[in-house]
Structures are given as structure tokens and as C-alpha cells.
Amino acid sequence: MGIGRIAKKIFGTPNDRKIKATRPLIEKINALEPEYQALSDEGLIAKTAEFKERIAGGERLDDVLPEAFANCREAARRALGLRPFDVQLMGGIFLHQGNISEMKTGEGKTLVATLPAYLNALTGKGVHIVTVNDYLARRDAEWMGKVYAALGLTTGVVVPQQPEDEKRAAYQADVTYATNNELGFDYLRDNMKSSLEEMYQRGHHYAIVDEVDSILIDEARTPLIISGPSQDRSELYRDVDRLIPELAEEHYSIDEKTRNVTFTDEGNEVLEEMLHARGLLPEGQSLYDPESTTVVHHVNQGLRAHKMFQKDKDYIVRDGQVVLIDEFTGRMMIGRRLSDGLHQAIEAKEGCDIQPENVTLASITFQNYFRLYEKLAGMTGTATTEAEEFAEIYGLGVVEVPTNKPIARLDEDDQVYRTAREKYEAIVEEIRKAHEKGQPVLVGTTSIEKSEALSSLLEKEGVPHNVLNARQHEKEAKIVADAGRLGAVTIATNMAGRGTDIQLGGNVEMKVLEELAADPDAHPDEVRARIEAEHAEEKRKVIEAGGLFVLATERHESRRIDNQLRGRSGRQGDPGRSQFYLSLEDDLMRIFGSDRLDKMLGRLGMQEGEAIVHPWVNKSLERAQAKVEARNFDIRKQLLKFDDVMNDQRKVVFGQRREIMEADDLSDIVEDMRHQVIEDLVNQYLPPKSYADQWDTRGLYAATIEKLGIDVPVIDWGEEEGVDQEAMRERLQKAADEHMAKKVTAFGPENMRSIEKQVLLQTIDTKWREHLLRLEHLRSVVAFRGYAQRDPLNEYKSEAFQLFESMLDSLREDVTQRLAQIRPMTEEEQNEMMRQLQEQQARLRQQAENAAPQQAARVPEPAGAGAAAARAPEGAAAGGGAAPAASAGAAAPGFVESDPSTWGNPGRNEPCPCGSGRKFKHCHGRLG
Template sequence: MLGLGVIAKRLFGSANDRYVKSLGAIVTKINAFEPALQALDDEALRLQTDKFKARLEAGESLDDILPEAFATVREGSRRALGMRHFDVQMVGGIVLHRGEIAEMRTGEGKTLVATLAVYLNALTGKGVHVVTVNDYLASRDAGWMGQVYRFLGLSVGVIIPNLDDASRRAAYGSDITYGTNNEFGFDYLRDNMKYSREQMVQRPFNFAVVDEVDSVLIDEARTPLIISGPTDDKSELYISVDAMVKTLVPEDYIVDEKAKSVILTEDGTEKAERALEAAGLLEGENLYDFENTQVVHHLNQALRANVIFRIDTDYIVRNGKVVIIDEFTGRMMDGRRWSDGLHQAVEAKEGVTIQPENQTLASITFQNYFRMYPKLGGMTGTAATEASEFYDIYKLNVVEMPTNLPVKRIDVDDEFYKSAADKYKAIVKTIGEASAKGQPILVGTVSIEKSEMLSEFLTKEGVKHVVLNARYHEQEAQIVEQAGRLGAVTIATNMAGRGTDIQLGGNAEARIGRELAEFHDGPEKDAEIARIKAEAAAEREAVRAAGGLFVLGTERHESRRIDNQLRGRSGRQGDPGFSRFYLSLDDDLLRIFGQQSMLSRMMNSGLEEGEAIVHPWISKAIETAQKKVEARNYDIRKQLLQYDDVMNDQRKVVYEQRADIMDSETVGDVVVDMRHETVNAIVAETCPQGSFPEQWDVAELQDKVTNTLGLDIDVTGWPQEDAIDPEMVVERLIEASDALMADKAASVPPESWISIEKNFLLQALDHHWKEHLATLDALRQVIHLRAYAQKTPLNEYKSEAFALFERMLVIVREDVTRTLALAQFSMEPQSEPALPGFVTTHIDPFTGENDAGGFSMPSLDAFGSLPPSSLPPGALAGAMAATAELVDVDEETRAEWLREVPRNAMCPCGSGKKFKHCHGVI
């Protein structure tokens, strides 16, 4: 019998359906403006922007002008790009404008949808940020969609790596600014390390639209943006501890795969203590004495590196470096390093050069960065499964958008096998049958190891295929573009956020760009273009007849969203498609999280070798397990955020103080207050209230007067004076220190003195904030031990962090007072200090590379004169490839470079570019 909720949903639709339907009235208003706007010439259409700005200044709201503004963008897009927004895309634009997340399936045109909300909000003149997941997409979309904005009279900027501050400031000053989550975040951190407002590049935040919002705000939210500087080299310690750990046997430790932790047993601890003692690394006899804190930390990390982290699953060794593999995308995170010494422990394990640890100078999580925007919207293909997290953390509602055309993909129940061997036999058989009838297959795996194992199976069976994973990252674009061709078999290590649609019959535009690269314009090239397009069209129909793209999952991921992203590659824009997952009891999800499940009992009770179970109940049980894992992972992220919120509150205070210092005409009053408070603190410490003068710590007082206040005063005789008290000591020291600083200030021009005070104040604040970050990091690693004393670790962390912050402010006051008192000043003009040398951990979440160097983009204005529809999605890639070939080299040399030169290394041709942006362009 159906429940009341199910009956109500069938009669009235879900809450999401009703909300989307309610927006139809606004779409009707938008459509009503279309005939009148079509009748305008280009100049009159462009003047609409000025009219909208005037209406806003007159008091109308953005919602008041939304219907006409959206209709104007639709008409502008039709003229500039030859692309007209569908009605469902209009609904998506309204959702984005309202500060919500639009969940739109793959191929539904999210990039075009963003133009609606972006244009409307840019009319206020406060700037709109469009956040993409990699630098290529930022540049491509700024040039491609920028044609619409410039056609309507708005300016467009793009933030890519290696821009100087002047270029960044100009880009942020534009009406619309495209860039990656990393670039926006690092610019914010860098701005708050500068010494004047004129050096800063960003404006106050207004509105941001985040593309692939689940990747940015969920996946990438696990890792903060960090600006860091190098610390002392501890390579020998890592190597020594690693050698000791390699002598341990499984009986010496207990492994918790869920928590990714390893704990020594009692016997293991005894063995470790003796080995460390023999190596001269142990102070005393007990491993857990206070003096051995650092050794215990290195021991724990070496244990994790050797026992938990596996090569070809968690990382690979490439060109003598340990490169992390992202568990969600299967891509190399080239440039990213595990923190807290773990990466160095893995380097010691693999015997490669150990890179020094870095000390954090500034950091922020994406959660706390994006929560600073007054209004935030996002779009992605998969967000519904994390809807509760989006609302709890960001107060963002997820709205599922209807597709423009009905989805024809068939999703069937999972097939379960008793063993992995049986599962892979069935997978290979299915792939062979589908490929033989011309149906393209996208096979999703969860690790490099398993993709290569499956590749070996297929090779033995004579099935032609390509492998797409971290080892073959360079070929990614063209592999994905042609994965929809007749009979193609593509093995991919996860498909989260690959950023390229799989078109049935293959991508004709990509083939034209690659196959006709050597052709000159003319009849011969036109004939070849026509041939390729005809071939792609014929192949598309053949693939459709074969059933469309077959998505085959070899394993379930911990997150349903990743499985949905894989499935979403099939069935775009009404194409036919098919998907099925193949599972076994050996899969990680079932092995770790479902050992006592109904499924394992059923399979172990009487399932024959090679026999499969297919039942919706079992698929439901797996989904339930995934929900539990998702909830657990969310709790972990939420706890991390709760701890980071403590630092975030302090970060806001420090950054606000820096801003106040930079904005003030003079900070003399602040410096005077700091000096007076320092004097009070010195006297309170050495001459406590209520004590007798003979009880004062005169030696300490003299030391502080000389070395902190810079005063040449003998205070040793003061306690013998009649009626002396601490207040009199304070008055004398304040009077003397004020006189000293007045003389110093008089010795330099007033403007120079103001600059000196500001710079000293900012440098002291920055230095001690950096030290405070390191202290908080150390505190966070051990605070969980307070739970043994029946105390809540988070509350303890808040209390301790607050006390440490108060202490930091006291030290800053004392440091500024001491520095100004003891420093000698010349008449030379004071310049602003240069920023310290630092390393930015800047990760592209989809390519996984630390993209510190950029490529030479053609000017955005170059696209302004292009006729409608002349800029296909691959056009900018072609422009980049064209600018890369600065030096001619023969094909043999280039082929050798492609094999040997790391993609992030400088190109051997001497162009000064990274190899991947020069001769390494695929």
C-alpha cells in the first residue's frame, strides 16, 4: 500500500517540481519581451545595458528588471554566438540569481546558463566572479561567453597564473571576472599579506557563480589553500625512522582502514623503542616521554606511509617524485603534497629525494572563503546527494532542473559476484559483446591498479581499447573526445569532472583540428572538413542504433555522486544510453563497510562460482551503505570546518586589523597604546600590586627597561625610595619612553615616521600570526587526547586557541615597542617591504596539477570581431597550441621530449614556458 507522501508526490509533484514549476511564470514574462528585442538593431540592444543601470540607480531592484534583462541576454547570445537559451536554461538562470545551486545534467548547457545571472548581477557595477575548475576553462569561457557580455557593453577579465598585480587588478576591476577557485582564494590571501591598499588586487566581494560546485565546495573543501615557506631539512630523521618501521611485522601494529590509521601493539612499541634507542633517536627509554614528541610523530607518519598508503592506488612515483592520486578523479595531483610530514614519510619509503617541509604563512578553506560572498550560486550535474551539506555549510538550496529533452538512458540494477575474478570475467565478456555490435563503452574503475589489470584481461581477449588514468594524463582530451565512436572501449579511472562531453560518433570539431592541422585554407581543406562531418554523422546514427554509450562501472564508489557522474556521461541531450555496475565481495566498499551485511551472508551461503545475483533489494542495500559512508565523510568535513572556524574568526580579526592599519592616515595612537600597555604589563609582572618594594624583581625590571623599552635608566635604586608604588613606576617609564620615541620621531620626516610605524606594525603582526598558525596546527594534532579526561576536544581547542591568540596580541605589542625603541633610523625615505618568498599550493582539482605557470592567451578582444558561432569549444585550445610552437624541432626530438620531460618542467626549447604549454601541447 502506498504511503500518503508517495501519493501526494504523484498528485502534486515533489517540492522541487513545484518550485521549478512556479518559476514558469517568470519565464513567460521573459518570452514576452523577445519579439520587441528582436526588432532592435545591435546598437539599440546594447543600449539596454545603460537603461538597466539607470533603472537600478532610480531605485528598482534586480528582480524588477530580471525578465527584460534575461530576454536581452538571450537575444545578445543569439546574435553573438548563434545560441538561443532554452526555457529550462532560463529557469536555471533564475535559480543562480537567487543564490541557489542548479543541478543540470551533462550536456544541458551550464556555461550558457551562467550568462543570465552573471549579466544581471554585473549591472550593479560591484563585480561578479565566475569560478571554474581549471585555468583552461576560465580562459575559454571568458573568451567564448565574453562575446555576449562585450556585445551588451560589459567588460570581462580573466585571472590565470603568472599575471602580474597590475593585470590582476584590471581583471578584478572588470564587470565580470573569470578565474579558478584557487586563483581567487590565493589572491585573497596574498592581498592580506601586502602593506598598502594600492598593492591589493581584489575588490569587496559581491556575487559568485561556481561551476562544478560539488567539486569545488565538497571535494576540494577537504584541503585548504596554503601559502607557505620552507623550514629546516629533516631528511635524515625521515630516512632513519622509515628504516626502523620497515623492520616491523604485521603482528607489531593494528590497522584501521576506515580511519586510515595504524597503532603499535605493546610488543610493537617495545620493539620500536629498542630500535630507535639503537639509532640514537630516543631520549631516555620511554617512547612517549615529552622529549620524544617529534620522534613519535615521525614514527606514526612512517607507519601510515608504509602500511596504509599504496603505490599505484594512493600515489605513483614519477620522475623521481611521489605524486598523489586523487581518490575521486583518479588524476595525478602533481604539486600537491600531503601535510604534516606524511609526504616526506612516503618519499622516504620509496627512496626518492625528500623535499623539505613548509611552514604555513597563510591559509583558508574553500568553505570559509566562499562564505564571504554576500551571494553565491552554483551549477553542476550532481549535487542532490549532498544537498544537506550544501545547506548546512553554505546555506545553499539545490534545485534539480528538468532536462531540455527526455533522458533515454537505461540504468539497470547492479550485478553481484562472489569474487573479483568472476566479476572481471563477466565484465570482459560484456565489453567484448557490446564492442562487437558497435556500441561504445566507457568503463569506470576506482584506481590505476584496477584499470591496468582490466586492460590486461582485455588485451588477452584481443579487445581493442584505450586506458585513461593518471599515467596517460597527456592523452586525456582526445581520448574523451572520441570515446563515443563506433565500438570504442575506454577504461577511465573515475570520470568526475573530466570537463569534456562524450559525443556519439566522436567529436567532429576535435577531429578536424587534429587531422587537418597541416592543411591550408582552400577547397581541399573544405572537402576534408565535409568528409569528417559526414563520417561523424553516419557514425552517430550507427551508435544510436547500437544503443548509445554503455557506461560500465567495475565498482561502487563510497560516494553516490561519483557513481552518478560516471552514469551521467551517457544519455546527453536525449541520446540513448545504458549503464550497469558490476560488484563483488572483494570490492573495497563491501569489504570495509559491509562485511556483516545481508549481501555477504547470501553470497557465502550457496552462490556458485561465476554465478551472479541481480536484485533491486541488493542495489538498495549498497546505496544504504553508501549513504552511511557519505554521512561519515560529511561528519569528518564538518568537524574539520568547526576547527577551522576557530582559526577563521581569528583570521578575520587579524586581517581587519591589517586593513585598519593600511587605511589609517597615521597609526601613532595605536603604537602609543601598545607601548603604554607593554609598560603596564612589564610593571605588573615585576612589581605586583600589593607587594612590598623589596619583593620586586628589580633585575627583570631593569632588563625589560633596557632591552624592551630602550631606556638608559637605572631602576635598581627605585625600591629604596619612600612612598614608591607600581603606579609611580608606570608613570615614570611611560614618560621616559614617550620622550624617547618623540625624539626618534623628530629625527625623520613626518611622512617617513608614519611609514616606519605602519611597516613595523604590519611586519610584527604578520610574523607572529605565522608563528600562531604553526602553534594552532600543533595543538590541533594533540587536542583529541583531552577526550580521555572526559573533556570535549573542540571546546578545549576553542579555549586554548583563544588564550594563544590573546598571548599573540601581547607579544605583538611588546615586539613593536621593542623594535621601534631599539632601532636606529636614517633620513632615507622608507619603502614598503617586499612580500616574503613563498610557495603556493595551487591545485587544479580536475587536472590535479600545481599549475604555477600559465600560457600565453590571445587577447580577449581578439574574439570580439568573430561572427556568430565561429568560436567552437575547442577554439581556444587551438589558439594555445598555435602560440606554443615558438621554436621548430623535428618530430623525433619532440617525441623524445614527450616521453622524458615532466609536463610542469620548463620546455627544453628555451621558450621560457612550461613544457605542457609549449612543445608538450597535445
């Protein structure tokens, strides 16, 4: 026995120690139970008010935890008839501590979330509970809302296309249920608004993410994008699409491991000829010329659309539109589009109407959105295999919470067949046997195509079954609820239906609701009593037949997806069984070295229809899966490093934007900008350490009229004796300040402040969008620097910083110039101006609300340097603590000039952390 195993035997695993540490807390909660059971309904609400006062008075949440959990447990017992078990209290404690609670299917995660949500809502800052789809958000808010109401708290639910007032009220509630998509989009919309009153979200205090692995791992590379339409290139997509089928296999190479496709040298030559012949490339212009970039980009995307994206696996065509399929859940991703013209290339391939490409107005990834929260927690049945990623990216620990009853499921070794045909024959036979004895079967497939092929095989055998995939999305909950009934056979694409429990004998609640909907006159209690009696009998028969049998037709790249499927069986100590059926023709087996295995099986003399079953096979497959998971983690990590550059810049821009909206008087900021523009102009035309006869005073004179709106004798000043650059700067500042003071008098201070605010916000938004586009272009180019032995990430960081600085310079100039050109007007003209500004503001608000929220789907990306070239989702700020302000001459510890993430978060009037001794707003923090 190794030293590690001996130590575990004596001290227990780290997980065991965490579980043990919660025991004293659980004992305290249980000891309080009689006291809280004795309270009236009003008494439970009074306790909430008491806890709020204590927390406001300085008590920590941890001090209140035992009483708050006892109060919440009693409210759940009264409102729902559900009393959280000790293991559910344990899961709630880990969630409050900012961990991921790994709890098996059927252990009541939805109820567990109420405990930490209640405790953290006592601060009055709001709690967000995040679900994977609208159905679950509505269901959980309605269901658990009864518990919060019994405790005197309010519940809200955020869903797409919600009226403004309803959405604002939902975010103001103590506990808000929402989908990850809607939370991300609302954050982006908020940062396109022009006043604080229009914003929905009131901060990011605490979030509990349900199905946390799906949202923070599977969706991590998915950018949420709010975009506006750009020019229409439909014909170019169609022309390119006609070319692709004419290419032969030697013209391109496909790398299935990295899911990438590229043209060979021969392919490039053939392609150039074809493009010239069709007039898509002008005569004399080569594919390698800079002018050919657009055509080359379209051809590459056309090739990817044809060779890397399969209909009914990666997408379906529905009502003439290409709808993407989530590779992890098998659900349709309505409203989500592939970026960089790839979606348009697929539309051309399928002969659908081609929607115009979009320009990014705002964008964020889930990784960066969820890192905004002060405290984050999550729940899932499967997180342990990705524990390293959760810890490194989000700072989340993973704790396995024990089940309430021991797991009685039998997990059998995989059966490996030589061909897919033999495998499917064995699967159909196994399903038929289970169905005949009444055992419900849940069959997991990896694509719609495969689920429908298996469905047709079962039809030939006369086995009745349900198919759950993207096409049946609307009936999802009903099909899943019936999957545990006697003799039921359900084919599910990649475990669509997560979040709905598969109960042996069927779901009582679902049946009751169905019957009452069909017969509104029926007595609810009588209907429930009859259905419960029928259910008890059916459940007994299902248990006798062996419980739910989970049969998987393939292994997924990720062990976690396989574990999710297994975990649907054996809930709450029920009996069950799981088994994976594989063939050497499966994607995972084929890509990751089935050749040697095939030869070995051939030597062993395997017969037709015979399977190899051995624990060694399971182990080698899991090793292959672990390699794929590690590679995917590396890709996500690399992408995040690029996103973090954008994060720092977004933090500055969104922070300044909010400060502008909060401020009543922006004259200081505007003045700082004006003075900085003057300093830049003086340095440009009267270079430091130059002589007066080297000055370009004529150029400075023209620039002051254009940029500052003032006509002053700059040329004459330059000829005066003893006038230096400093004196010129001071004179220009004085003249510009007087010019603006006259405008304030003419407009009236209040109007001028309002105009300054609108001009600032509009200019920031315009500049930020232009900057996003520049960064996108930089991102697509920078990967190739790797060929010159230069690190693409470092190149991106330094160039992105330069672009950001030039954006700020340009912002200062534009704001100063626009304000300088506003002339004093009559009262009528002023009113007209204000009306136009308000209309513009309304248009921006409308754009923020209605601009196509687009979730760019996961595009298969090449690993390594190529991953950096893939379209990068821009991120949003992760909260940073304030760095201690440095005294003049001494920079704050860790301060790096070119890396804003090291600057901390000083206030505008605090000393700059660079050690210059100047205020932050006059130094590194100037918008100006």
C-alpha cells in the same frame, strides 16, 4: 499510501514548488524576446549601461532580472549561435538566488552561468566563475567571453604562473574565470602583501562554482598552504623507512573503515628495540618520553606511507617525483603535497629525492574560502545526495532543474559476482559484445592500477580502447571528446574528464579544430560542412546501437560519484544504458559486510560466473554508501568546528592588516599599543592593591629602558609621597609620548608614518606565523584530552583564545620596542634605512608570490576524537554582519568574552560590544 505521499501528490514536492515559482519570470523573459531581437549590436551594449545606471540608482537586481536575462540570451544567440532554453533560464534564476542548480550532463551549464554572471556583474563589484582545472577556466573564459563582449562587459582568466599585470587585470574584469586553487592561493598571497596596490582580489561579491560538489565536498578538507622550507631531515626519513618492512603483521593494526593504522603494544616494544639498535633513540630513552616525539611521529608516518598508500592508486612516481592522485577524479595533483612529513615518508619508500618539510606561512580551506563570498551559487549534475551538507555548511539550497528533453537512459540493476576474476571476465565479455555492435562504452574504474589491469585484459581479447587516467592527463579532453564515437571503448579512472561533453558520434568542434590545425589552408566552412555531415551519419549509427553504454567496475563510497558516471550517458534525451558490475572482493563490499551475503550466495548454490541481480542488492548497497557519506560528513563538520576557531582569529588579523594598509596615519594605533604596554608594565611591577613598599621599581626601571627606550627616574618617583600606580602610569605615558614626538621631528612626519606602517605589518606577519605553528601543535595534542573526559573542541577553543591574546600582547610589545629603539639618524642613514625596509618589503612580496603554494592533500583521517588530531587546515574569515553597539554597562545580545565570532564587526571608533562604554579599538578590538 502514506500521508507524506498523499501530500506530495496534492501539493507537489518542495522542488516542484521552486520550479513552478520561476514560471512567471520565464514568461516575462520570453515576452521580451522580440524587443531584444530587434536591437542592434550597439543596442545590446547600451542596455547594459542602462541597467548599470538603474542599479546604481537603487533598483534591485531582481527588478532588472527579466530584462538582463533577455539581453544576455540575445547576446548568446548572436555570439555563439546558442539560444538558452527555458530550463537554462530556470537554472540561471536559481544560481542568481544563491542556490545550487543540479543540471544533468549535456544540459549546457557553461552557458547557464552567463545569465546570473551578467546580472550580478552589473553592480560593478566583479563576479568569479570557478572551475576545477586550468583547461576549463581558459576554455570557458574564451568561449563565453564572446557573450560578455557582445554585452559590453570584460572577461578575465586567472591561471598559475601568470604575469602580475595580467593577473591584476583579470581580477579587475567584470567576470573572472579561475580555478578554486588559484583563487585560494591569491587570497593568501594578498594577505601577505604590504600595500593595497599589490593586492589582486578586490573583494568577494558573488561566485558561481562549477562542479560544486567536487570543490565544496570532495575538496572540503583540503587545506591550501603557502609555505617556506624548514630544516632537512632526509636521513631520518630514510632510516625510518628501512625499519618498516621488518615489522610483522602483529606489530600494527589497520582499520580500513577509518583508514587508520596504529602500533600494537607488542609493536611498540619491538619498535623501541629496533630504534635503540640503530641509534635513532638514545639509550635509556623510552618511546613515551617527551623527547621522543619527533622520532615517534616519523615512524607513524612511515607506517602510514607503507600500509595506507598504494602506488598507482593514491600516487604515481613521475620523473623521480611522488605525484598524488585525486581519489575522486583520478587526476594528478601536481604541486600538491601531503602534510606533516607524510609525503616525505612516501618519497623515502619509493627511493625518490626527499624534499624538505615546509613551515606554514598562510593557510585556508576551501570551506572557509568560499564562505567569504557575500553570495555563493553552484552547478553540478549531482548534488542532491549531499543537500544536507550544502545547506548546513554553506547555506546553499539544492534545486533539481528539469532536463530540456526527457531522460531516455536505461539504468540496470547491479550484477554481483562472488570473485573479482568472475566479475572481470563478465565485464570483458560485455564490452566485446557492445563493441562488436558499434555501441560506444565508457568504463569507470576506481584506480589507475585497475584501469591498466582491465586494459591488458581487453588487449588480450583484441578490443581497441583508450585509457584515461592520471598518466594521460594531457590528452584528457581529446579522449573524452572521442568517447561517443561508433565502437569506441574508453576506460576512465573515476570520471576524469568532467567538464568535457561526451557527444554521440564524437565532438564536431574538436574535429573541426583538429583538421584546421593539420591543414591551415583548408576553408573553415567547407571543413565544418563535411564534418557535420559525417557526424550526423555516425550519430545515427550510434543511436541505433543503443547510445553510450556506461559500465562501472565498482561502486564508490559516495553515491554521488556513481551518479556522475551514470550521468555521462543519456545527455539531451539521447538513448543510453548504465550498469554496475561488482564482486564480494570489492573494497566497499568487503569492508561493509559482504560475509553474510557470501554465505547466503553459497547456500543458494551460485555457480561459477553466475551473478546475482536484484533491486534489493542495489538498495542495501545504497544504504551502506549512505552510512559512509554520513560518517564523512560528520568528520568534515567536526574539522570545520576547529577551523572556525582559526577563522575568527584570522578575521581579526587580516582585517587589522587591511586597515593598516588603508590608513595614511597609524600614530593612533601605535600610541594605543604603547599606552597598553605601559599599563601592562605598571600592573606587572606595581601590582594593583599593593603597597608602595611591595613595588618592584628597579624592575620597572629596567623594563622602561628595554621596552620604551626611555631613561626616567622611576625609582625616585616610587619613593615620592602620594604617588600611586595611576600617577606612575601617566608619567611614563607622558615621557614615552615625548620621546616618540622627538623621533617624529627627527625623521620627519612622512618618514615616521611609513616606518610605523612597515614595522606594524612585518611584526603582525611574524607573530601570525608563529601563532599558526602553536595552533598546529595544540591541535595535535588536544585530541587526547578526550581520554580525560574533556571535550577536545572546548579545550581547543579556550586555549587557542589564550594563545591569541598572548600573541596580541607580544605584538604590542614588539612594535613598541622596535619603534622606541629607532634612533634619530643623519639623512644618509635615513635613506639607507628606507632602502633596507623597501628591500625587506620586496622580499616579503617575492615570498608571497613564490613561496611554494602547496595544497595539502586529503589525508585519511580517523573518525571521532582522532579526526581532531589530524593536521587541521586553518580557515579564513567568513563575513560577519556588524553587531549593534551596546551602551555602557550592557553587552550586545549574544556577546561572549572568549568567542570573537559573537562580537559582530564594529568599526574601530564605535563603542565596544562588551558594554564597557570604551571605543572598540581601546577595548576588545585593540591590536593594542
